[in-house]
Amino acid sequence: MSVLEMREVVKDYRLRNGLRSTRLRAVDHVSFELKPGRTIALVGQSGSGKSTIAKLLMQLERPTAGSILVDGEPMRYHGAGAAAYRKAVQMVFQDPFGSLNPYHTIAHHLARPVKLHHPDFTREQVADRVLELLHRVRLDEDFASRKPHELSGGQRQRVAIARALAPEPAILVADEPVSMLDVSIRLGVLNLLAALQREENLGVLYITHDLATARHFSDEIMVLYRGAVVERGPADDVILNPQHEYTQLLAEAAPAPERRLAELGP
Amino acid sequence: MAITTEGAVQAATAAPARRRLPPMTLKLAVGLTIAGVIILFGVVGPLLVGNPSTVRDIGLTGPGNGFVLGTTQTGQDVFAQLAHATRGSLIIGVVVGALTLLLSSFFGIVGAFVGGWADEAFSLFTNIMLVIPGLPLVILISSYVPNKSIWLVAAVLAITSWAGSARVLRGFTLSVRSRDYVLAARISGEKRWRILLVEILPNLIPLLASQVVFAVIFAILGEAGLSFLGLGASGSFTWGTMLFYAQNGLALRLGAWWWFAPPGLAIALFGAALSLINFSIDEIINPKLRSQTRAERNKWSVKA
DSSP: OEEEEEEEEEEEEEETTEEEEEEEEEEEEEEEEEEETTTEEEEOTTTTTTTHHHHTTTTSSOSEEEEEEEEEEOOOOOOHHHHHHHHHHHHHOTTTTTTSOOTTTTHHHHHHHHHOOTTOOOHHHHHHHHHHHHHHHOOGHHHHHGGGGSSSSHHHHHHHHHHHHTOSSSSSEESSTTTSSOOHOOOOOHHHHHHHHHHTEEEEEESSSSSHHHHOSSSSSEETTTEEEEEEEHHHHHHHSSSHHHHHHHHHSSSOHHHHHHHOOO | OOOOTTTHHTSOOOOOOOSSSOOOHHHHEEEEEEEEHHHHHHHHHHHHHHOOTOOOOOOOOOSSSTBBBBBTTOOHHHHHHHHHHHHHHHHHHHHHHHHHHHHIIIIIIHHHOOOOHHHHHHHHHHHHHHHHHHHHHHHHHHHSSSSOHHHHHHHHHTTTHHHHHHHHHHHHHHHHHTSHHHHHHHHHTTTHHIIIIIHHHHHHHHHHHHHHHHHHHHHHHHHHHHHHTTTTTOOOOOHHHHHHHHHHHHTTTTTHHHHHHHHHHHHHHHHHHHHHHHHHHHHHHOGGGOOHHHHHHHHOOOOO
């Protein structure tokens, strides 16, 4: 499995208000293709449907219409097909403080996906793999015996990335992986993701509302507005030459010292 | 591209070993000691004393004269009665605690985890059980059943007391089940029962532990109340029946403190001991709950 494709996917939510119910279209005919080694950034404001797309890809929600194709075949929700899909597509959550179970050690978080995807591994093999995963995200071995509350936000997010890498996925969905982190450690985590992507030839869907990191980090940018893709293209084109008015608004909102200085004038 | 490893600095300090048992604080030590002494007395005591129902023609006598805690109006050995009563009350407490734990976790946790119609049905049933008043139900049952065993009383107390805990557990389970780490477990392909038992249940342990401990206290107090009203188990000794007979024998008016004080003190001490243990359990399982006393806070303040 290598190529993940969303084709004309629609997701509606029914909002119940007493006896009346209204329909909210969270995702509106979105199509794109994720390939290994490529990074697509999905940019949009809160409520534009970014996270719903992540949930659809992670099988936490089902599309109302349209289809999600894996190497041209429709996605399976049950049985061996679903297990193979979970091995191939993994996710890094937004909030590193909520995505690790406070009761369990870091080793448990990393060992479970390893055991699930390699039931034949012995205890020693699983332990070795856990240490190897910690190395991959540049954490020391003694983190294995620690509990999440002893770690900082950046360290937790590295553990979350290691957990997502445990099944050796081909595709990684990163749902605002740095938005809950301190500005000072964001670059570290993003660089780590970029390095891992190159090492493992991952296809990454980078969901963000930050145009600057999207441009820095991805090959292609898709701008989402009210559930629909309003603009897409190579990262530099979208940022430097925005066509849609919403993208122009986003680009203008980013701080640009040169423009500001020019405005102030001599 | 430089990769910053902010983890490396902290990793230099050795990771503390995983702590599973509570640190021996004064609270826990006192609680364990009192509860241990009472439980030991309840287990061993009845083997060492004579028949608590033997009637002697010495009447009401104070402590001493061969009877550690004196005798009742009919010359029965109060110490022997206390030993059997402790065993009876502890049995009630343990049985009700276990039944309450089973019922409340089944209806509270499983319903909330499965969701949908199961949740609706379980929650409706819990609410119905919640509004059934315990005392009138017990009075009703006791008027129909002439010979109530200690087990029947325990069952009635359990049936009327699990619903409150179930509601609390349901609320907490609903909140835990939608956390990101549960979603992450689903994404990695964990089985549903495993998510419930390994990812969700451990986070409920502090809640369950405190509920069991309070269910035990509630059961012992409830049984004492029922027995005091004359609705308790017939033909068995508990702290409540001792108080009932002491009240009937006008112990207070006759100044026979050795008759009513021991069972009353036993109830108070055992309740206090279980509460102390309960607080200590909370502190280990959830470090965030660890109470910050003033002395503790002062340690944190910067002494420049």
